[in-house]
Amino acid sequence: MPQLGYGVFQVPNDETEAAVSAALEAGYRSIDTASIYGNEEGVGRALAASGLARDELFVTTKLWNSDHADAVAAYDASLERLGLDHVDLYLIHWPAPANDRYLDAWAGLEKLYADDRVRAIGVSNFLPEQLRRITDLGGTVPAVNQVELHPALQQRDVIAADDAHGIVTEAWSPLAQGAVLADPAITAIAERLGRTPAQVVLRWHLQQGRVVIPKSVTPSRIAVNLDVFGFELTDGDLAAIDGLERDGRTGPHPAEFNG
Numbered sequence: 001m002p003q004l005g006y007g008v009f010q011v012p013n014d015e016t017e018a019a020v021s022a023a024l025e026a027g028y029r030s031i032d033t034a035s036i037y038g039n040e041e042g043v044g045r046a047l048a049a050s051g052l053a054r055d056e057l058f059v060t061t062k063l064w065n066s067d068h069a070d071a072v073a074a075y076d077a078s079l080e081r082l083g084l085d086h087v088d089l090y091l092i093h094w095p096a097p098a099n100d101r102y103l104d105a106w107a108g109l110e111k112l113y114a115d116d117r118v119r120a121i122g123v124s125n126f127l128p129e130q131l132r133r134i135t136d137l138g139g140t141v142p143a144v145n146q147v148e149l150h151p152a153l154q155q156r157d158v159i160a161a162d163d164a165h166g167i168v169t170e171a172w173s174p175l176a177q178g179a180v181l182a183d184p185a186i187t188a189i190a191e192r193l194g195r196t197p198a199q200v201v202l203r204w205h206l207q208q209g210r211v212v213i214p215k216s217v218t219p220s221r222i223a224v225n226l227d228v229f230g231f232e233l234t235d236g237d238l239a240a241i242d243g244l245e246r247d248g249r250t251g252p253h254p255a256e257f258n259g
């Protein structure tokens with residue numbers, strides 16, 4: 001799985017083909033969408049138009065909360081919209097604890113995986129106790145847990161639980177939707193290194209082994225966000241950004257969100 005991908009939350013379907021095409025042209029090879037984003041068709045059109053071989057691409061989509069009871073049918077519908085015969089990573093989008101159907105959803109994803117219809121399966125927005133209910137089953141361990149994670153919300157308990165099971169932690173809203181980019185600790189590092197604040201934040205994630213999927217519809221930012229493999233933060237820089245934790249959640253809390 002590429003460590004840096006491109007996310008398309010809040011990109012309207014009719015603008016998604018152009019945005020994903022710009023990302024593929026800039027060099028991204030991993031695209032993160034979801035059935036609830038309503039833009040899988042736009043993603044699919046860009047993939048088809050790119051001329052890139054399928055095995056050069058890494059496509060992630062997600063099972064929405066109302067579909068936990070029939071994951072296989074929801075997967076088929078996503079494939080139809082994407083124009084693909086498989087995706088590389090299929091995630092349960094949220095645990096939706098009030099519905100309490102995520103173990104059924106996991107059984108559906110495990111069936112897809114056992115039938116060789118998807119390259120990897122995982123979860124998103126899972127808290128440690130929700131992950132434990134899945135790993136306690138003794139079946140397939142999720143490959144990935146995609147969670148909100150950025151300097152203002154560092155999710156150390158979730159990362160510890162992921163690490164304990166060998167699950168890759170993937171950061172959504174890795175830039176906190178822009179909310180951390182004016183933080184003096186980050187701008188000072190950016191100025192010293194001659195980089196942008198977004199590049200510094202992405203580097204902070206990457207140097208700690210996380211997968212990131214920044215979103216931008218702005219071509220210059222799409223390019224800048226990918227240009228983060230030619231410099232390094234020092235241990236002091238990493239520690240300064242670690243100091244920005246402030247429980248600054250921007251999205252819903254997984255213990256409460258049922259969609």
Ligand SMILES: NC(=O)C1=CN([C@@H]2O[C@H](COP(=O)(O)OP(=O)(O)OC[C@H]3O[C@@H](n4cnc5c(N)ncnc54)[C@H](OP(=O)(O)O)[C@@H]3O)[C@@H](O)[C@H]2O)C=CC1
Nearest residue numbers: 007008009172173174175176177198214215216217218221
């Ligand atoms: N599993 C889940 O529940 C969730 C998953 N996600 C995934 O994570 C992806 C990323 O998260 P998202 O919420 O979009 O937030 P991000 O943290 O990626 O931030 C996106 C925002 O930051 C701006 N931005 C991007 N790059 C820069 C830059 N270099 N300088 C300044 N501003 C910048 C964008 O503006 P502009 O576009 O105008 O350039 C946009 O407003 C989503 O697209 C989606 O794929 C997101 C939310 C929940």
Ligand SMILES: O=C(O)C(=O)[C@@H](O)[C@H](O)C(=O)CO
Nearest residue numbers: 009010034036093094251252
């Ligand atoms: O973007 C996502 O992937 C999300 O799950 C959420 O942002 C969700 O769709 C939402 O908008 C909740 O208010």
